[in-house]
Amino acid sequence: xxxxxxxxxxxxxxxxxxxxxxxxxxxxxxxxxxxxxxxxxxxxxxxxxxxxxxxxxxxxxxxxxxxxxxxxxxxxxxxxxxxxxxxxxxxxxxxxxxxxxxxxxxxxx
Amino acid sequence: xxxxxxxxxxxxxxxxxxxxxxxxxxxxxxxxxxxxxxxxxxxxxxxxxxxxxxxxxxxxxxxxxxxxxxxxxxxxxxxxxxxxxxxxxxxxxxxxxxxxxxxxxxxxxxxxxxxxxxxxxxxxxxxxxxxxxxxxxxxxxxxxxxxxxxxxxxxxxxxxxxxxxxxxxxxxxxxxxxxxxxxxxxxxxxxxxxxxxxxxxxxxxxxxxxxxxxxxxxxxxxxxxxxxxxxxxxxxxxxxxxxxxxxxxxxxxxxxxxxxxxxxxxxxxxxxxxxxxxxxxxxxxxxxxxxxxxxxxxxxxxxxxxxxxxxxxxxxxxxxxxxxxxxxxxxxxxxxxxxxxxxxxxxxxxxxxxxxxxxxxxxxxxxxxxxxxxxxxxxxxxxxxxxxxxxxxxxxxxxxxxxxx
Numbered sequence: 001x002x003x004x005x006x007x008x009x010x011x012x013x014x015x016x017x018x019x020x021x022x023x024x025x026x027x028x029x030x031x032x033x034x035x036x037x038x039x040x041x042x043x044x045x046x047x048x049x050x051x052x053x054x055x056x057x058x059x060x061x062x063x064x065x066x067x068x069x070x071x072x073x074x075x076x077x078x079x080x081x082x083x084x085x086x087x088x089x090x091x092x093x094x095x096x097x098x099x100x101x102x103x104x105x106x107x108x109x
Numbered sequence: 110x111x112x113x114x115x116x117x118x119x120x121x122x123x124x125x126x127x128x129x130x131x132x133x134x135x136x137x138x139x140x141x142x143x144x145x146x147x148x149x150x151x152x153x154x155x156x157x158x159x160x161x162x163x164x165x166x167x168x169x170x171x172x173x174x175x176x177x178x179x180x181x182x183x184x185x186x187x188x189x190x191x192x193x194x195x196x197x198x199x200x201x202x203x204x205x206x207x208x209x210x211x212x213x214x215x216x217x218x219x220x221x222x223x224x225x226x227x228x229x230x231x232x233x234x235x236x237x238x239x240x241x242x243x244x245x246x247x248x249x250x251x252x253x254x255x256x257x258x259x260x261x262x263x264x265x266x267x268x269x270x271x272x273x274x275x276x277x278x279x280x281x282x283x284x285x286x287x288x289x290x291x292x293x294x295x296x297x298x299x300x301x302x303x304x305x306x307x308x309x310x311x312x313x314x315x316x317x318x319x320x321x322x323x324x325x326x327x328x329x330x331x332x333x334x335x336x337x338x339x340x341x342x343x344x345x346x347x348x349x350x351x352x353x354x355x356x357x358x359x360x361x362x363x364x365x366x367x368x369x370x371x372x373x374x375x376x377x378x379x380x381x382x383x384x385x386x387x388x389x390x391x392x393x394x395x396x397x398x399x400x401x402x403x404x405x406x407x408x409x410x411x412x413x414x415x416x417x418x419x420x421x422x423x424x425x426x427x428x429x430x431x432x433x434x435x436x437x438x439x440x441x442x443x444x445x446x447x448x449x450x451x452x453x454x455x456x457x458x459x460x461x462x463x464x465x466x467x468x469x470x471x472x473x474x475x476x477x478x479x480x481x482x483x484x485x486x487x488x489x490x491x492x493x494x495x496x497x498x499x500x501x502x503x504x505x506x507x508x509x510x511x512x513x514x
Contacts, residue, residue: 011188025148025151025152026148026149026151026152027151027152027153027155027156027159028155030152030156031159042184042188043152043156043175043181044175044182044184044185044188045184045185045187045188046188047145047149047152047185047188047189048184048185048186048187048188048189048190049188049189051144051145051185051188051189052188052189052190055144055189063147063148066151070148070150070151070154071148071151072148072151072152073147073148073151
């Protein structure tokens, strides 16, 4: 199974979940996704997803100046984002359950 | 110390990489690019710091860590849900233009497959800083041209056309433009916010190359526009007058001499006050002359003195109509007189008889009348001849020795 292809479909919900735990800036989100086990996630994909979710109104954004070097753009979740996360979490559970059952039955047969 | 140097190098590399990514997104509106890449430097720097530590002093290769800026930009764009510029043009072009673009794309692809493209392209990339400087110089020349054309600040800037700054102010202008151009080329000073800035400046500079080149090339005809040196007009030396005899601004070809009675004289030698022969022609007889009221042209031959030397100051010059000369004579010795089979004639005179000179009245000057008989023996014979002391009053005067100039 090509995990990068799987990742494409679930990156939105993964990013929402990470940001829902705690506000984070671009690379911070990448690091936490990788730490959670999604090691193949691409930097630019995560940044692009953050921007898209923000422009869809699921995230808030604010800039934190840095003592050294360039400023950082932090993202936080809002109500719309939380609703989106809840819906997609449900979708995922249903989907994952279906897939698990399907694969288990096949393996059992 | 090495650590801070390494950090500065990393920051520099990150900057360049981010600028390139922004350039790759150049077809998007600036605010969208800004939105997509805001904080990109911080993210890149953090990601680099998180990765395996680079060797001490080794150059930071951002592209090795994140892939090419183009691929990075594409990934960013795809994840953000912005269609690729190539896939969905903002406004569909007319069909003819589309066909043209497709043809150009095909040709471009064919060219890109050539083996020499890779080294040439990489060399062109390496030479980009050179172009940034050239671009600044083009801007500098345009500035000079504008100042000259508009007369604005002429005395403050004192522009030069030849493209070489030779005043401190010119150097400051040129260096300032170079710095701006280089910074834009590197994606700084607003180029990050306006990714197309550098490209537009390049297009403008390329369009201006021809007029600026012409303006510079043309400058060799011009002095400095404004100069501390003043030019004072001095009268030029009068043109050296040409040889010959001139009357009323018109060169004459022949002279006719009349005696006091108004009778025409022939074979009269004419000298100036320094004893030089007065010659109307200097072409040794090879020229053809228009005579007033005469159809066709005449050529003249010289007289000869006792020693066989040719004399061109014996008037009236004798000659013949031009066509009477046998110009193609096979046995020509190189002198015109040999080419004339007939005897030379006196050209038509202006008039057969000139007005006679009235002799000085006897009572007017008492002394000369009394003195004349003693001084000039011929005077009494001639009667009407002039009163001055001189040679024989009539006939052909024959001075013994004519100084040759």
